[in-house]
Amino acid sequence: MDKTELDSLIKNYQEEDEIRALLNSSSLIDCQPAYNNKELVGAIITWENEFHPYCTYVKLVVDPNAPYDTENYLFSKVDADKPLQSLVDESDKRAINFFEALDFVRVRKTYIARFNIGTSMIDQQINKKVIPLHKIGLLKSDLVKLVKSNYEKVHIDNPVAKRSHSEWEGLIFASDVNMNGSFIALDEEDRIVAYSFLHNCDNETLELGWCGVSDETHLYLLPQLVLKQGSFAKKVGIQNLEGEFDTTDENAMYVFMELNFEVIESLVMYREEKNSCEKKN
Structure with missing residues (x-):
């Protein structure tokens, strides 16, 4: 070629x-x-x-x-x-029509979206103790376990490879994580109930990353943490927060629906089999 x-x-x-x-x-x-x-x-x-x-x-x-x-x-x-899997831009009608005509299942949609911080952003008052990621201290292991558990639940149909606790820690605490703009919410007994990560991107944008809760009763905290991240971003001269929001991820979609995100791009995931990505016979 x-x-x-x-x-x-x-x-x-x-x-x-x-x-x-x-x-x-x-x-x-x-x-x-x-x-x-x-x-x-x-x-x-x-x-x-x-x-x-x-x-x-x-x-x-x-x-x-x-x-x-x-x-x-x-x-x-x-x-x-x-099984074959493909992520297709929703605006590519030719590709969409091709996969729809095949025996492929539409697994999920992913929204690439931007939140404009604007000039009126104020720091959020949250009814939980909130700490930046760099102060995670002895709770680091608990955070890794919670992030891992939430991620695996979202990807049951296409499971994650087995990784050790230390490997997960390396993935979660990647070099591009903004340790000051990533926030953890704690309950009265200092147990982690919600988290939202922020990643360095460019001079105008920070990227939203891992987000989740210990249980659905704490979902309401996620938009509050993201708004707090918006306040942080504004203070350091950043104009936008961007993120990827999968329709199969209840935590991410709650943030997406609650806040005024502008959709930049929509992607559709197609997979050859209806159930899980298991080796074909």
Whole structure:
């Protein structure tokens, strides 16, 4: 496959940077082309995910003017013993129609959304003790267990690979976590009841990350923590908070519905099987 042709094809996609990164990733399995009259009109990229290892991940990159059998041809080139899974931009109607016509299940929708902090943001008064992440101290292990448990519940259909407590700790306390702008809510006995992480992004934006509660009675705390994060961001000169909100994540969707987020992009996850990502026979 000619690299110049592939570059030209990728430029048509909003996720250009992500696709390029994927092609250079050690997780890449294969990239198969499709030609029409010797012109590159499509490609299918497959890769693996060590954190969610029970599916093969697929990305279709197809010229809008390509023949309508291009996608079927590309899929015939995929050799995988695991269920296929693909995340599709909802605005890509051609890809949406293709997956809807196949025996693929619409698993979830993901909203990429922005919260504009504005000039009227005030610090939130929360009826719980709230500490920044850098003061987590002896509660660090409890936080790791809670974040892990909540994440695994959201991803029952596509399970997480087994990881040790220390590996989870490394994932959760990644180098881009803003330790001053991530907040933990505690009850009267200093038990963790809610958390919302903030990640460094660029000079104008901070990204919302892990969020969750110990039980649903504390859901109301999540928007309050995010507003507190907005106040923090304003103080350090940041204009926007951005986040990804999966419809399968009750915690994240509660924040999304309660606050005035502007949707930037909507993505739809399709999977080959109705149940879980388990190895095909």
